[in-house]
Amino acid sequence: YDNMKYIKKGERQSYSVEEKAAVVRFALASNNVKAAVHFGINKSLISKWVGGLKSQLDNLKNRKSCHVGAGRKEFFPAEEKQLFAWFLQMREAALAITYNSLKIEMLKIWPKAKDVLPPPPNINISFHEKGWMDEERMMSWTCDFAKKRPGSYNKEPVLLVYDSFKAHLTNNIKEKMKKTNTDLVIIPGGLTSMCQPLDVSINHPFKAALRHHWHTWMASGGAGKTVNGNLKRASLHTVCKWVLAAWDEINPEIIQRAFRKCCISNALDGSEDDEIFDESACGDKSDMEINVYKDNMEYRDNENNEEICEDDIIEENGN
Structure with missing residues (x-):
């Protein structure tokens, strides 16, 4: 039965949810053709509505497919409600x-969240809403630096070199x-790449x-x-382990040359002033990912070989 005569050519019609529901109920009670004749609606449109309803009913049967977290109960319902309220405020x-x-907002609502998986030892984690260093975090870093630095606390003088960032220069x-x-x-501003050891070669x-x-x-x-099918990102705990391992692999000679290149720890008699103009201390930036890492690996291999030799000597003496 050709029901196209019920739809005026070039005319676009819209139907409310209640009207669609009435048509679908009629079609399920009889069939799509009778519903098209009864309501004067295109049969293909009714088929689309009926198919959509069946799809929704299937989803309702399998509730896990339409819930974040596979339908599990909330672990922290009170905190999630606060987070959702913040979400609505941001949208408004x-x-x-x-x-x-x-x-970050979640960590503010629930401060204990950052203690769920403690970081590896010898590393501190701090965060800022805008990913920025402020006076509060700088003060925390200063206290930690004072506790861990070598030498007697507050007795041995220490020289600290850093850039002229606002949070570094507050009176506190x-x-x-x-x-x-x-x-x-x-x-001074603009000279970090020349006077800061980290930027120079570390x-x-x-x-x-x-x-x-x-x-x-x-x-x-x-x-x-x-x-x-996308790769999952590494956890914060895993990244912290990478940071510690990468720092341990740095050749100490690279750090020492960086300080001499910046004229911070040079001999006072001027015998090491030539290293200020030694470009080899900066490394080859173009081959950073290959050559520099290779040098570090050779350094680590040499250390391991020395340890093996020491073990052999101990065994020989023991025999």
């Missing part, structure tokens, strides 16, 4: 909501440094080693894949 204010902002920070017997050397091998651990982790399967 027409502000963007990213994964990182959502995570300067007063704290003075109490811990720390002399500050501020690098960051390059460190990032190369860190990238190597990341590539090795991905090559070994990583954390698996998502439902859509």
Whole structure:
């Protein structure tokens, strides 16, 4: 039966949910053709409505497929309600909501969340809503630095070199440094790449080693894949382990040359002033991912060989 005569050519019609529900109920009680004749609606449109209803009914039967977390109960319902309220406030204010902002807000609502998986030893984790260093976090870093630095606490003088960032130069920070017997050397703006050891030669091998651990982790399967087939990101705990391992692999000679290149720890008699102009201390940036990491690996191999030799000597003496 050709029911196209019920639809005027070129005319676009819309139907409310109640009207669609009435048509679907009639079609299920009889069939799509009779419903099309009765209501004067295109049969293909009715078939689409009926198919959509069946799909929704199937989803309702399998509730896990339409719930985040596979339908599990909330672990922390009170905290999730607060987070959802914040989410609605952001939407009403027409502000963007990213994964990182959502995570940071969650940590604010539930401070104990950062203690769920403690970081590896010898590393501290701090976060800021905007990913920025402020006076509060700088003060925390200063206290931790004073406790862990070599030498007697507050007795042996220490020279601290960093850039002229606003959070580094507040009166409270300067007063704290003075109490811990720390002399500050501020690098003028625009000269960080020339006067800061990290930028001169330390960051390059460190990032190369860190990238190597990341590539090795991905090559070994990583954390698996998502439902859509994408690689899952590494956990914060895993990344912290990479950072520690990458730092341990840095050749101490690279760090020493970086300080001499910046004229911080050079001999006072001027015998090491030539190292200021030694470009080899900066490394080859173009081959950062290969050559620098290779040098570090050779250094680590030499250390391991020395340890093996010492073990052999001990065994021989024992025999």
